[in-house]
Amino acid sequence: MVNHQKSELYFLFFLLAGIFIIVFFIFKPFLYVIVLAIVFATVFGPLHKKMLAMTRDRKSLAALLVTATILAVVVVPLTFLGIQIFQEASGLYSSLVGNGDATNLSRVVGDTIQGLARFSPVPIEFSVDVNQYLKQGLSWLLQHLGPLFANVAKAMASVFIFLIALYYLFKDGHKLKRAIVALSPLQDIHDETIFNKLTSAINSVIKGNLAVAIIQGILTAIGFAIFGVPNATLWGSVAAIAALIPGIGTALVLLPAILYLFFSGEMLFAVGLLIWGVTAVGLVDNFLGPKLVGRGTRLHPFLILLSILGGIVFFGPLGFLLGPLVLSLLFALLEIYFAISNK
DSSP states (O other), X not given: OHHHHHHHHHHHHHHHHHHHHHHHHHHGGGHHHHHHHHHHHHHTHHHHHHHHHHTXXXXXXXXXXXXXXXXXXXXHHHHHHHHHHHHHHHHHHHHHHTTSSXXXXXXXXXXXXHHHHTTOSSOOOOOOOHXXXXXXXXXXXXXXXXXXXXXXXXXXXXXXXXXXXXXXXXXXXXXXHHHHHHHOSSOHHHHHHHHHHHHHHHIIIIIIIIHHHHHHHHHHHHHHHHTTOSSHHHHHHHHHHHTTSTTTTTHHXXXXXHHHHHHTTOHHHHHHHHHHIIIIITTHHHHHHHHHHTTSOOOOHHHHHHHHHHHHHHHOTTHHHHHHHHHHHHHHHHHHHHHHHTO
């Protein structure tokens, strides 16, 4: 009788494992979309609570209204922004390949290095193929964004699935959470610790670091457009990524742009962009950062930078979200492990 029960358990275990693997591959094409929906549901959780109060706890209506709000305020603008970045990246890549702008870019970089060498007591011999690095970076960007915009039907299907998943996460997310806690072999308190850590990390990374970086990128793009720097949207997106680098930030993009205007003879525009960078862009982190992050758990900026860059390399464009989340999950599990081992 005991052997028969063991055989049943072993058979059930292998059956569950096999079905789990099959279900994983069925859901695999939509995993990124579902994870993205979970992130948005967490970030817009406070808005959903307010909407529930306004609709007198009508869950379906509240979920629909919040989902429609996210579609209008976030998804549609990001789609147009992605299209603009793709168009500018394609144009710049074509120009570099055809040597249209390569000569001007190399001249500006060369003049900058020569200008800095005059102030150095030691002779400086430094050469860098900026055009080649730009080609490689733009090629990577086009390889990841190209298929997304080339296959419009697939992109629309992904957006549709994202919105449906988001709606049901708002409507039935609490039921899903209770089911996960019930199925988890960990104690409920540890499950709650993991959920709280991930929620805090999502809010911290998205509302804090990424929100400030995006605002700085937008302001940088506006400054570039005002003062005549070409491909303003593309370089604004690069500035948003650079804003995550501790101690350097958007200066990594603003300084070359100011030097570009200076060596192009646009002295007034160069001074204007310098003032814009110091005031409009540079002060954003000091004023908005603490307010957006709040009292949530904040990962070290250097760890966030590494997790975002590594996440982009490993997961693709969505790695800027998945990287920090995986890192936060690691810290949550380590905290639970040490709590259990010290008992």
